[in-house]
Amino acid sequence: MFLSAVTRLIRAAVTVFAVFVIVFVAIRLTPGGPAVAMLGQRATEAEVARLNHEMGWDRPIPEQLFRYLVRAAQGDLGIAYLSPGRPKVSKELARLFPATVELTLSALLIAIPLGLTLGTIAAAFRDRWPDRIAIALSSLGVSIPIFFLGILLLLLFPSMPGSGRIDISVSMRGIDRTGFYLIDTLLAGRWNLFQSAARHLVLPAMTLATVPMAIIARVTRSSLLEVLGSDYIRTARAKGVNRTGVLLHHALPGAAVPIISLLGLQLATLLAGAVLTETVFTWPGIGRYVMLAASQKDYNALQGAVLLLGIVFILVNTATDVLCAWFDPRIRRREGASE
Amino acid sequence: MKSRFGPAVLWRTLPIALALSFLVGVGGLAIFASSLPLRDPYTQRSEDRLQPPSPTYWLGTDDLGRDVMSRVIYGGRYSLSVGLVAVGLAFAIGVPLGIVGGYAGGWTDRILMSIVEIVMAVPGILLALVMISILGPSLGNVMIAVGISQIPAYARQARGGTLTIANQEFVLAARVAGTSSIRILIRHILPNVLAPVLVVATLGLGSAILEAAALSFLGLSGDPNRPEWGSMLNMTRERFQDQPWLVLVPGFAITASVLSFNVLGDALRDWLDPKSRRS
Numbered sequence: 001m002f003l004s005a006v007t008r009l010i011r012a013a014v015t016v017f018a019v020f021v022i023v024f025v026a027i028r029l030t031p032g033g034p035a036v037a038m039l040g041q042r043a044t045e046a047e048v049a050r051l052n053h054e055m056g057w058d059r060p061i062p063e064q065l066f067r068y069l070v071r072a073a074q075g076d077l078g079i080a081y082l083s084p085g086r087p088k089v090s091k092e093l094a095r096l097f098p099a100t101v102e103l104t105l106s107a108l109l110i111a112i113p114l115g116l117t118l119g120t121i122a123a124a125f126r127d128r129w130p131d132r133i134a135i136a137l138s139s140l141g142v143s144i145p146i147f148f149l150g151i152l153l154l155l156l157f158p159s160m161p162g163s164g165r166i167d168i169s170v171s172m173r174g175i176d177r178t179g180f181y182l183i184d185t186l187l188a189g190r191w192n193l194f195q196s197a198a199r200h201l202v203l204p205a206m207t208l209a210t211v212p213m214a215i216i217a218r219v220t221r222s223s224l225l226e227v228l229g230s231d232y233i234r235t236a237r238a239k240g241v242n243r244t245g246v247l248l249h250h251a252l253p254g255a256a257v258p259i260i261s262l263l264g265l266q267l268a269t270l271l272a273g274a275v276l277t278e279t280v281f282t283w284p285g286i287g288r289y290v291m292l293a294a295s296q297k298d299y300n301a302l303q304g305a306v307l308l309l310g311i312v313f314i315l316v317n318t319a320t321d322v323l324c325a326w327f328d329p330r331i332r333r334r335e336g337a338s339e
Numbered sequence: 340m341k342s343r344f345g346p347a348v349l350w351r352t353l354p355i356a357l358a359l360s361f362l363v364g365v366g367g368l369a370i371f372a373s374s375l376p377l378r379d380p381y382t383q384r385s386e387d388r389l390q391p392p393s394p395t396y397w398l399g400t401d402d403l404g405r406d407v408m409s410r411v412i413y414g415g416r417y418s419l420s421v422g423l424v425a426v427g428l429a430f431a432i433g434v435p436l437g438i439v440g441g442y443a444g445g446w447t448d449r450i451l452m453s454i455v456e457i458v459m460a461v462p463g464i465l466l467a468l469v470m471i472s473i474l475g476p477s478l479g480n481v482m483i484a485v486g487i488s489q490i491p492a493y494a495r496q497a498r499g500g501t502l503t504i505a506n507q508e509f510v511l512a513a514r515v516a517g518t519s520s521i522r523i524l525i526r527h528i529l530p531n532v533l534a535p536v537l538v539v540a541t542l543g544l545g546s547a548i549l550e551a552a553a554l555s556f557l558g559l560s561g562d563p564n565r566p567e568w569g570s571m572l573n574m575t576r577e578r579f580q581d582q583p584w585l586v587l588v589p590g591f592a593i594t595a596s597v598l599s600f601n602v603l604g605d606a607l608r609d610w611l612d613p614k615s616r617r618s
Binding site for chain 2: 012015016018019022023026027029030031037127132139140142143144145146147148151152154155158269271272275276279280290291293294295297299302306309313
């Protein structure tokens, strides 16, 4: 179990590293060179040469990669050249990352219970109206563009705040300890600020929750239906356990593994959703940062963000593996036997 | 199933009929847009700015006085063809990768699948953002980016199908008879793996349109004047409160197209594989 988890961790790390190297090299092979792309066609040769020298782009690419990785290991990701004040990329990422995590976790807190409920109801009322409505809702959920949904919610709830993390009139200065506004405001005992932060979170979190909720509902439904046909469920029913009891205590835990491994895979969906949701709601997080860095061609910022997201990807994948094994003793034993 | 024409049958066939007619309608309008009595989608009429829907302008006008109805109809040309080209690209690269890997096995397979795994590890939108940041914003680059992010789905489906077929007797017989590998791949393997790949392609059309619209919404498809659904939403989203039709029309067009392709894809899968209908 332990060994196979480590093997998978290494595999994921190698994949992410390969992705990062490809991005790193591709940026340096930008047609005309990254400096020209950043400064625009009208830049003079001297300006281009200076930027190339400043960023180290005049050195061989393998050397650049080596230097970058050595510095990255020390927490230095260079400067965001095109941002006002040229801040350090690592500082920017550290500042924005909690915003995205807060948004994503809130979205999951909405998506998981709702998706599970919807999927369970659908399975319990298979081929009847509740099932059909649940299927229709989840089809709509995966088809509606997330940015359109965000705008629709803003139209439907005009009184809810539609941009930023907190009222612009207030400052988090002094109480901004973890970067998670809900936690910081509570720790400082500022109830009105907590309310403001929570209200700002509602619409973006609902928007981001839609796609995962729809997918969780689908998988819950189909894995429940599969489990409900199995022998141990029939035994439980024969023993006299009622329908609800079977569904909640016997079938749902049995269906947990596909749902959890799905949640791990949903990370990519969540991230894509975060880019769009953060753009619609001007939410100051990593998704919006990546989008801005990409469209402004701020390459240092872009590659730093890619590196960070890659590391998050590895961590979430590993956590998913461990959770799956936790929920399904068969996986633990099978992998133990294979070692 | 109780009767042949009971509500259960209707429930299954009605969405398919609606999806098909919507796509045929939107596709037909887009193809024949220039021979329809529509206003030019680019012409600006400053005296008719921000008109609400009316008998003159059925779907209203935008902030530059352009007719929203002709823009959304012409927009179908761009949005639907971006999806088609992206899926075609993913299909043309993914399927050969999958069947060669599955048939050859060994190192070829391992290397090809590692590449596929790397592409899969990158969220599509991140891949697209990086690519467009390097290549520059344009509709063509959006197509390429969306297409590349979809390659893994085709490669894996084709490889899976190939693995089950490669050891069947008719393939072995062809090998014994001295048929070349390329011929076996094209004549024997490809036709047999195509059906499930077509399901992936139909569902992929929906997600390609969605992803492309998202990239245009982020302003990465170049010319913002082009009547493409995602850019239409991007250009008008600040006005959603006062002129809601400006966001509702393109938003509805994207949602309904994606939903239609998803409904058709699901139906196609059920039809090809009755097993999935039961689970």
